Amino acid sequence: MKEEKISVEKNVPFELSDGTVLRSDIYRPNNNNQYPALMLRLPYNKEEKRYYDEYLEVPRMVRAGYIVILQDVRGRFASDGEFYPFIYEGKDGYEAVEWAANLPYVNGKVGLFGMSYHGYTQLAAAVENPPSLKAIAPVMTMAEPWADILNGDSAAKGVAKFQTWTLGSIIEDQLKKRRKLDQTKVEKYQANMREWLDYRPADEWPPMNDLDPNSFFFDVMHDKVSSELIERTQLLDKLHSIQIPALFIGGWFDALLEPTIEAYQAYRGPTQIWVGPWTHEDMSGHAGERYFAGGAEQIGPDQVGDPTELHIKWFDHWLKDKPLEIEKTVHLYLMGQEKWKAYDQWPPTATSKELFLTSNGSSQTRRGDGELANQPMRKDTKSELLLDPNNPVPTRGGGVLIAGNGSGVYEIGDIQDREDVLVYTSPIQEEDLHILGTVKASLWVSSPTPLCDISIRLSDLEPNGEVFNIIDTFYREKVKSVDQPFCMEIEVGHTAYLLKKGHSLRVDIAASNAPLYDINLNNGRTSKTSKVGKPAIENVYHGVNFPSRIILPIEK
Numbered sequence: 001m002k003e004e005k006i007s008v009e010k011n012v013p014f015e016l017s018d019g020t021v022l023r024s025d026i027y028r029p030n031n032n033n034q035y036p037a038l039m040l041r042l043p044y045n046k047e048e049k050r051y052y053d054e055y056l057e058v059p060r061m062v063r064a065g066y067i068v069i070l071q072d073v074r075g076r077f078a079s080d081g082e083f084y085p086f087i088y089e090g091k092d093g094y095e096a097v098e099w100a101a102n103l104p105y106v107n108g109k110v111g112l113f114g115m116s117y118h119g120y121t122q123l124a125a126a127v128e129n130p131p132s133l134k135a136i137a138p139v140m141t142m143a144e145p146w147a148d149i150l151n152g153d154s155a156a157k158g159v160a161k162f163q164t165w166t167l168g169s170i171i172e173d174q175l176k177k178r179r180k181l182d183q184t185k186v187e188k189y190q191a192n193m194r195e196w197l198d199y200r201p202a203d204e205w206p207p208m209n210d211l212d213p214n215s216f217f218f219d220v221m222h223d224k225v226s227s228e229l230i231e232r233t234q235l236l237d238k239l240h241s242i243q244i245p246a247l248f249i250g251g252w253f254d255a256l257l258e259p260t261i262e263a264y265q266a267y268r269g270p271t272q273i274w275v276g277p278w279t280h281e282d283m284s285g286h287a288g289e290r291y292f293a294g295g296a297e298q299i300g301p302d303q304v305g306d307p308t309e310l311h312i313k314w315f316d317h318w319l320k321d322k323p324l325e326i327e328k329t330v331h332l333y334l335m336g337q338e339k340w341k342a343y344d345q346w347p348p349t350a351t352s353k354e355l356f357l358t359s360n361g362s363s364q365t366r367r368g369d370g371e372l373a374n375q376p377m378r379k380d381t382k383s384e385l386l387l388d389p390n391n392p393v394p395t396r397g398g399g400v401l402i403a404g405n406g407s408g409v410y411e412i413g414d415i416q417d418r419e420d421v422l423v424y425t426s427p428i429q430e431e432d433l434h435i436l437g438t439v440k441a442s443l444w445v446s447s448p449t450p451l452c453d454i455s456i457r458l459s460d461l462e463p464n465g466e467v468f469n470i471i472d473t474f475y476r477e478k479v480k481s482v483d484q485p486f487c488m489e490i491e492v493g494h495t496a497y498l499l500k501k502g503h504s505l506r507v508d509i510a511a512s513n514a515p516l517y518d519i520n521l522n523n524g525r526t527s528k529t530s531k532v533g534k535p536a537i538e539n540v541y542h543g544v545n546f547p548s549r550i551i552l553p554i555e556k
Contacts, residue, residue: 004029004030004031004063005030006027006028006029006030006059006062006063007027007028007029007030008025008026008027009025009026009028010025011023011024011025011078012024012025012026014071014096014099016074016092016095017095020074020079020080020081021079021080021081022071022072022073022074022079022080022081022092022096023071023072023078023079024039024046024069024070024071024072025046025047025069025070025071026067026068026069026070026103027058027059027062027067027068027069027070028062028067028068028105029062029063029065029067032105033105034104034105034106034107035065035066035067035105035106035107036065036066036067036106036107036109036110036111036134036315036319036320037066037067037068037069037100037101037103037106037109037110037111038061038066038067038068038069038110038111038112038113038311038315039068039069039070039071039096039097039100039110039111039112039113040068040069040070040071040112040113040114040118041071041073041089041092041093041096041112041114041118041121041122041125042070042071042072042073042076042114042117042118042121043072043073043076043083043085043117043118043169043170044076044117044118044169045072045076045077045173046070046071046072046077046078047077051070052070055115055283055307056113056307056308056311057308058070060308060309060312061308061311061312064312064316065320066315066319067100067103067105067106069100071096073088073089073092073121074088074092075174075177076173077173083170083174084216085117085145085170085216086120086124086145086146086233087229087232087233089120089121089124089125090124090125090127090128090232091128093112093121093122093124093125093128093130094125094128094129094130096125097110097112097125097130097132097133098130098131098132100132101132108132109132109134109319110130110132110133110134111133111134111135111136111137111315111318111319112125112126112133112135112136112137113136113137113139113311113315114137114138114139115138115139115140115141115249116139116140116141116256116280117141119138119139119140119141119142119260120138120141120142120143120145120235122136122137122138122141122246123136123138123141123143123235123239123263124233124235126242126244126246127235127238127239127242129242129244133244134244134245134318134319135244135245135246135247135314135315135317135318135319136244136245136246136247137246137247137248137249137311137314137315138246138247138248138249138260138263139248139249139250139260139307140249140250140251140254140256140257140260140278140280141256141259141260141263142256142259142260142262142263143234143235143236143239143259143262143263143266144233144234144235144236144259144262145233146220146225146230146233146234147259148161149162149220149221150220150223150225150230153478154451154476154477154478155476156453156474156475156476156517156518157202157517157518157526157528158516158517159202159221159517159518159527159528160197160395160402160403160515160516160517161255161400161401161402161516162217162220162221163193163196163197163202163205163207163208163402163403164193164197164401164402164403165401166208166215166217167189167190167193167196167207167208167211168190168193168403171186171208171211171212171215172186174212174215175211175212180212182211185210185211186211189207189210189211193207193403193404194403194404194405194515197402197403197404197515198514198515200519200527200530200531201527201528201529201530201531202221202518202527202528202529203218203221203222203528203529205217205221221528235263236262236263236266237266239263239266239267239268240266240267240268241268242267242268242269243268243269243270244269245269245270245271245314245318246264246267246269246270246271247271247272247273247274247310247311247314248260248261248263248264248267248271248272248273248274249273249274249275249276249307249310250273250274250275250276250278251275251276251277251278251279251280251283251287251399252275252276252277252278252287252333252335252494252495252496253277253278253279253287253288253397253398253399253407253408253409254278254279254280254399254407255280255399255400255401255407256280256399256401257275257399257493257494258491258493258494260273261273261275261346261494264346265346271329272314272326272329272330272331273329273330273331273346274299274300274310274331274332275331275332275333275494275496276292276295276299276333277290277292277295277333277335278295279399279406279407279408280399280401280407281407282407282408283295283296283307284296286408287407287408287409288397288406288407288408288409288410289408289409289410289411289468290408290409290468292333292335292338293338294333294338294339294340295333299331299333299340300326300331300340300342301328301331301340301341301342302325302326302342304326313325313326327342328342328343328344329343329344329345330342330343330344330345330346330348331343332348332436332496333496334434334436334496334497334498335495335496335497335498336497336498336499336500337498347436347437347438347494347553348436348437348555349556350436350437350553350554350555350556351553351554351556352551352552352553352554353551353552353553353554354374354549354550354551354552355372355373355374355426355505355507355549355550355552356372356373356374356375356376356377356542356547356548356549357370357371357372357424357443357507357540357542357548357549357550358370358371358372358373358376358377358424358542359371359381359383359422359424359542360381361381361382361383361384362383363383363422363423363424363540364383364384364419364420364421364422364423365416365417365418365419365421365423366413366416366417366423366425366467366506366508367417368383368422368423370383370422370423370424370425371424371425371426371427372424372425372426372427372505372506372507372550376542376543376544376547376549377542377543377544378543378544379543379544380541380542380543380544380545380546381541381542381543382446382539382540382541382542382546383422383539383540383542384537384538384539385420385422385445385509385510385511385537385538385539385540386419386420386511386535386536386537386538387420387453387511387512387520387522387535387536387537387538388420388535389512389519389520389521389522389527389533389534389535390533390535391420392512392513392514392519393415393418393420393421393455393510393511393512393513393514394415394513394514395513395514395515395516396410396412396415396469397409397410397412397469398457398469398471398472400516402515402516405516409468409469410468410469411466411467411468412457412459412467412468412469412508413465413466413467415508416459416467416506416508418510420510420511420512421508421509421510422508422509422510422540423506423507423508423509424506424507424508424509425461425504425505425506425507426504426505426506427504428502428503428504429499429500429501429502429503429504429505430501431501432498432499432500432501433498433499433505433552433554434498434554434555435470435495435496435497435498435499435552435553435554435555436495436496436497436553436554436555437494437495437496437553438491438492438493438494438553439458439471439491439492439493439494439495439550439551439552439553440489440490440491440492440550440551441456441488441489441490441492441548441549441550441551442487442488442489442490442547442548442549442550442551443456443487443488443490443509443540443548444485444486444487444488444540444541444542444546444547444548445485445486445487445488445538445539445540445541446479446482446483446484446485446486446538446539446541447479447482447483447536447538447539448482448483448522448536448537448538449479449482449520449522449523449524449536450478450479450482450523450524451476451477451478451479451520451522451524451526452476452477452478452479452488452520452538453474453475453476453511453512453517453520453538454474454475454476454488454490454509454510454511454538455472455473455474455475455509455510455511455512455513455517456472456473456474456475456490456492456507456508456509457469457470457471457472457473457492457507457508457509458470458471458472458492458495458505458506458507458550459505459506459507459508460497460499460503460504460505460506461503461504461505461506462503463502463503467506470495470497471492471493471494471495471497472492472493472513473490473491473492473493474513474516474517475488475490476517476520485539485541485546492550507550509540511538514527519533520533521533521534522534522535522536
């Protein structure tokens with residue numbers, strides 16, 4: 001399509017079957033021809049610059065021959081109705097797709113795109129199977145939106161992400177719509193959000209209790225979301241029946257990488273997945289204290305220009321019947337090699353390498369005796385792991401979406417100096433080690449209290465002594481017998497990382513990761529619902545009878 005002006009229509013109304021009016025901004029070629037439509041359905045204000053030319057470049061998509069529609073979902077910004085997260089997005093999405101398909105300048109074919117919440121809106125609409133929906137492109141998203149909050153009494157709760165999202169992205173517009181917005185008060189709470197994340201109990205959180213005591217926030221925090229609504233929002237099992245083509249995109253340091261891959265693996269229609277050195281906020285190649293060359297431009301082995309061009313190629317194939325000159329289905333950025341490589345499957349074919357945690361019982365801090373070895377110790381030992389609810393181990397780096405904490409790669413040596421962190425280090429690598437796939441851990445632990453919490457992280461110890469995070473996770477399990485060893489089987493995370501010759505692999509283990517997760521108060525309760533706790537000692541075991549270990553997938 002030749003370079004030409006773009007026609008823009010603002011706040012175009014569309015009435016849902018229940019009478020609610022949604023409004024969209026429509027960008028299209030300035031002519032009378034018909035084109036396929038690409039729609040973004042979001043709760044974050046379609047007028048924001050980020051959604052016009054930062055995440056993806058709308059003008060380029062229009063000039064590639066598409067009608068681009070940015071739509072505020074029900075109850076958000078220019079659209080009418082009452083917003084309640086996730087529950088309306090399936091039915092509303094179906095109707096929105098069919099409305100778009102029947103616009104006079106649309107040729108009847110529609111694609112959906114967007115990241116995070118508006119990745120979910122695509123999956124929810126696809127589950128409803130609107131006949132005009134020909135392809136989707138969910139980026140850094142999830143199919144089970146309440147999975148880390150409404151996940152049972154004994155599971156860890158990602159409350160800080162929910163708090164940050166609600167106060168940082170949702171509440172202001174909700175109050176404005178109700179004409180109850182005190183801008184000064186909201187901005188004060190937002191400016192001090194990081195400090196507010198430490199408040200206990202989280203389910204009585206003062207910022208939301210003050211601003212909107214009847215908010216959906218408290219339905220979620222008090223486990224009052226009905227089972228019918230939860231079932232309506234849970235899409236994972238429903239993805240098995242979808243045949244609409246889907247382009248999944250994730251980031252190695254995105255907080256939603258695990259659910260993105262989970263959705264990709266459940267999906268049964270034609271798919272691709274691309275995972276780059278990206279965070280939820282940044283797809284430029286910058287991730288914390290690291291920059292990954294080739295992460296933003298000329299991506300993939302096929303040297304696709306950038307994420308906008310990738311989307312155009314994807315939709316050109318499924319909405320315009322053009323050849324898709326990208327054959328393989330899995331495209332991964334290999335960190336440490338600063339290059340992309342394509343594979344036939346996720347996870348790629350790999351061999352397993354076990355490294356056993358060994359210690360004579362003094363693996364506290366990086367100055368302790370913790371080591372990673374190819375064989376378990378002959379004798380059984382244990383290292384004490386302190387959990388002090390009043391001095392939790394702080395969150396740093398990785399995939400986070402919480403106020404005051406950056407995602408990506410950070411130096412973590414000071415954290416590994418803490419007495420409440422166990423540290424295990426491998427010998428110096430004599431050759432490069434290509435870690436590719438899903439890292440797992442099998443840990444023998446015990447707890448004197450009803451809950452046992454484990455935060456486990458892999459890191460890269462450089463020759464100069466600096467140490468940087470690779471992947472991490474947090475796991476909580478209900479204890480059947482206090483002070484009795486049991487085995488935790490843990491999925492640590494997904495990665496594609498080159499541990500270079502001359503470096504060492506390091507594992508650190510803590511019993512908290514705050515404020516990212518609620519804190520075990522060592523009395524059967526956590527900081528989500530309670531305030532007062534006490535220090536306690538968990539144990540991590542080593543040896544032939546308690547072979548705690550990590551399992552690394554190594555590229556063949």
